[in-house]
Amino acid sequence: MSRIIKGIFNFQKNVHGTKEQLFKNLGAGQKPLALFITCSDSRISPDMLTQTQPGELFIMRNAGNIVSPCSWDHASGEAATLEYAVKQLKVREVIICGHAKCGAVHGLLHLDTLDALPEVKRWLKFSEPVLAALKKDTAGMSPEEVLTIAIERNVLQQMENVKSYSFVREAIDRGELRLHSWVYHFETGTVLAYDQTKNRFVSLSDATKPQFSATKEEVETYIKSHQGGMDFTI
């Protein structure tokens, strides 16, 4: 714990003061660029990965970057977070960012080994459609390759779950919301994006537009109001 407390003292002493204006501005409210959904895995640091500042990303994390689909049977933290981001904060982008070597997806592939983790097992039911054609589609592949494919398909499945919410579909139809499916490989720093026209994950820089199909005006406004930050592509 002392490592964490020391970190806070270091932040207060050496970091906060250097960004005084930024933190002061945050007091006026937030207008994040995106809802960033990723795994709780400690190897992912969304702010570091996207080089964004406090106030720029609205972040939702859980084991396996899973979004429970629309249902009125029970309250859902994912539903509430998604609703707040889209309807209240009016984010323009929703990113689901899975990652290499995801323990949750590994668990999904080995559900029979999860008896000691019943909550994890229950949670993974929202990813189970991933298993449907996986065996057939990955015949002959190594376990590592199968895991990689399952991680990608899990991101796509969760995106379907995101789209199960009517307020998401309506915002997309109004042209106010875009969805992005990514996988982060932390060992290389690579981010792959799902390219709908190619129907596969490709390097973020090679993905067919619109990956962040912001208008020129949006990009200019964004650049003016931020230093650095998210890479919009036009």
Ligand SMILES: [Zn+2]
């Ligand atoms: Zn994970």
